[in-house]
Amino acid sequence: MDLSLSINRSTGLKGLTFWGQWALAQAFVVTLLFILAEQHTGTVAFYYRMCATLAVLASVPAYTFSGVYRKRDNYLTGLGRLFMGWSMTMAALACIAFVCQADELFSRQVILSWAVYGFLGQAFLYAPLHAFSKYYQRSRKSEHRTLIVGTGELALGLAKKLSQLENLPLIGLVSNGDKPLLASDAPRVVGAQDELLELIEAHDIRRLYITLPLCEAAKIEAMYVDLLGANVDVVWVPDLNSLTLLNHSVKVVDGLPAIYLNESPLTSRPTAALSKSLVEKTVAFLAIIALSPLLLIIALAVKLNSPGPVFFKQDRHGWNGKVIKVWKFRSMRVHDDREVKQASRNDSRITAVGRFIRRTSLDELPQLFNVLQGHMALVGPRPHAVAHNNYYSGKILAYMARHRIKPGITGLAQISGCRGETDTIDKMQKRVEIDLQYINSWSLWLDLKILVKTPFTLLSKDIY
Numbered sequence: 001m002d003l004s005l006s007i008n009r010s011t012g013l014k015g016l017t018f019w020g021q022w023a024l025a026q027a028f029v030v031t032l033l034f035i036l037a038e039q040h041t042g043t044v045a046f047y048y049r050m051c052a053t054l055a056v057l058a059s060v061p062a063y064t065f066s067g068v069y070r071k072r073d074n075y076l077t078g079l080g081r082l083f084m085g086w087s088m089t090m091a092a093l094a095c096i097a098f099v100c101q102a103d104e105l106f107s108r109q110v111i112l113s114w115a116v117y118g119f120l121g122q123a124f125l126y127a128p129l130h131a132f133s134k135y136y137q138r139s140r141k142s143e144h145r146t147l148i149v150g151t152g153e154l155a156l157g158l159a160k161k162l163s164q165l166e167n168l169p170l171i172g173l174v175s176n177g178d179k180p181l182l183a184s185d186a187p188r189v190v191g192a193q194d195e196l197l198e199l200i201e202a203h204d205i206r207r208l209y210i211t212l213p214l215c216e217a218a219k220i221e222a223m224y225v226d227l228l229g230a231n232v233d234v235v236w237v238p239d240l241n242s243l244t245l246l247n248h249s250v251k252v253v254d255g256l257p258a259i260y261l262n263e264s265p266l267t268s269r270p271t272a273a274l275s276k277s278l279v280e281k282t283v284a285f286l287a288i289i290a291l292s293p294l295l296l297i298i299a300l301a302v303k304l305n306s307p308g309p310v311f312f313k314q315d316r317h318g319w320n321g322k323v324i325k326v327w328k329f330r331s332m333r334v335h336d337d338r339e340v341k342q343a344s345r346n347d348s349r350i351t352a353v354g355r356f357i358r359r360t361s362l363d364e365l366p367q368l369f370n371v372l373q374g375h376m377a378l379v380g381p382r383p384h385a386v387a388h389n390n391y392y393s394g395k396i397l398a399y400m401a402r403h404r405i406k407p408g409i410t411g412l413a414q415i416s417g418c419r420g421e422t423d424t425i426d427k428m429q430k431r432v433e434i435d436l437q438y439i440n441s442w443s444l445w446l447d448l449k450i451l452v453k454t455p456f457t458l459l460s461k462d463i464y
Contacts, residue, residue, distance in 0.1 A: 059085065146209065147173070212238075231403060320403060331353070332350050402439070
């Protein structure tokens with residue numbers, strides 16, 4: 001099997017911390033300008049509103065170039081970068097005003113006060129936001145309960161390095177059959193390699209380091225395939241001292257090279273999951289308010305069309321394989337659902353109202369409440385019934401790896417034509433491939449594109 005070791009890191013993912021702090025800073029400076037203009041002139045004239053718009057637009061390249069809001073910077077360095085970015089923004093506005101001969105429209109007192117207090121206010125906001133970003137990253141690291149596969153010199157060296165890092169709980173070592181080289185202060189051996197899956201479940205492991213040598217590549221590959229459905233970050237730490245690496249793609253754990261085999265783009269940078277969740281919960285809340293009349297009409301139609309509950313709740317696998325209750329408007333007559341069967345064309349179980357809301361995907365709208373609960377996302381792999389997952393997980397390679405991210409109301413597979421019934425292995429295989437493609441290339445812009453394209457796919461002929 002061809003096992004790719006490349007690391008695909010989205011540029012959009014790297015900038016989520018930047019965009020969150022940038023948005024709050026720009027909201028502050030725009031509000032400040034409007035307050036100063038109102039106090040000085042009694043109104044906020046059009047040219048002040050245009051100035052605020054240009055400032056927001058100019059700050060994007062200025063702050064990006066200056067490296068503002070980098071997580072690794074200390075507070076003083078961060079303030080220096082912030083001062084540079086704000087100065088470049090002010091300089092750009094001055095140039096625009098000079099070229100357009102609009103400098104006489106503005107009060108010098110307002111602009112000077114805005115420049116000074118704008119920076120001071122952003123500096124004040126920067127401290128708690130920067131501290132929160134670092135705190136959140138450290139707190140998420142504490143959830144990464146860790147095992148190391150191997151008991152040799154490299155495993156002991158890695159264990160020593162990990163013990164020096166904050167909030168990275170190491171549970172122990174896993175023996176790979178070799179005679180262990182354990183020192184008196186070495187971590188305990190918790191089990192053997194053939195018990196790995198049981199150890200992961202028993203200790204709630206979230207990260208696994210493999211320290212087997214390059215000569216055991218076949219064993220590493222087989223182990224990695226077995227771990228694809230285990231919902232753990234898999235990191236291979238090989239001994240590469242004897243190799244000459246050219247243009248290689250690895251990470252470093254305190255000086256030790258680490259090839260990341262299986263890690264969600266959201267778990268690799270904790271602030272990414274937080275930013276995605278906050279944005280989607282806000283949008284879901286606003287959507288529920290805006291669509292509340294439609295939701296009430298559909299609920300009434302479902303209730304009047306056939307006896308039974310308005311909502312249908314089904315067990316599905318969510319983030320990291322946890323079982324969640326997914327909400328939908330009931331589109332079928334009440335029946336014995338102990339055997340989960342996918343809906344098909346001319347399915348006799350579907351009601352008249354149900355057929356309409358399924359064809360238009362209106363039956364999925366209650367999942368906005370799942371988003372508010374934190375169980376789902378607006379965009380992500382569509383959740384399948386638990387019975388379907390149990391069936392396909394043994395037939396499709398890496399099937400359960402699609403649960404490395406929260407399931408979504410819509411997803412890349414849905415806008416790519418993979419909607420409706422998956423009545424063959426090939427159809428499900430295609431959907432899984434696209435879901436994994438989404439996980440590997442996730443970005444905020446990709447989510448936005450999917451949301452924009454989704455309405456144009458709702459009337460697909462493959463939806464029953």
